[in-house]
Amino acid sequence: MTSYHLAYMPPVKPSAIALGTVFTHASNLAVLTPIFGETYRRAQRADTKEEFLKSREAASAAALYGSTLVGSGIQTYAVAAVLNHCGVLSYKGAAYVGGLIFAATALPQIISQAFQERRPAELLAVKAAVSAVDTIGLAVFLTWWGTNPAQDLLR
Structure with a gap:
């Protein structure tokens, strides 16, 4: 029987987490x-x-x-870890992965609020824009900065 543990969590540059937290916190x-x-x-x-x-x-x-602030840090680590795990190095790839994260996390709630709760379109547009910045924008920003600790060795 195989045991699974947290060793599968990819390392992320601390500076990427710090800057990404500031980025996400500012948008929030x-x-x-x-x-x-x-x-x-x-x-x-x-x-x-x-x-x-x-x-x-x-x-x-x-x-x-x-x-x-705490949520921004956790979100930043998660997005950076997914980028590292997928080996994303291009902005196009980062936008794609960020779009998938957006579709998985924000889109279901926005659709629910639109059709079940009948929230105003302006409110939904603002929520969608903020969520897109928090996912797609964050993924592109982190790709620009670099998320893998090994990238520091290349600089």
């Missing part, structure tokens, strides 16, 4: 800016800074920011 924050903007306005209206820091809005914004 572009969508979350209205939420943070409202939180900032509430902070300005609060009587004191301490009063705002104890508020539920501050805790919610901090949790959202932190979870988005």
Whole structure:
């Protein structure tokens, strides 16, 4: 009987994870800016800074920011690992793999929201655009930077 373990997880350059996390986090924050903007306005209206820091809005914004950052790092590693595992070296290949990741992760939810929940088309277009940047854009960006630790030896 063969045992399987985590040794099959491909190594990824730490700098690729760091830069990809910043890339993904920035695209997520572009969508979350209205939420943070409202939180900032509430902070300005609060009587004191301490009063705002104890508020539920501050805790919610901090949790959202932190979870988005952690999620961005995990997503970056996963996309980079898939690129490494597939041996993708071209932008065209990266766009293709990113498109497959987009189709597997974001498209089912967008279709469900369009037909079952009847969400507005504008909202779905924004979600699709952000998801495309998070998958296709991230894959192309990581290919540009390089994801395989062995690539550092070639530079």
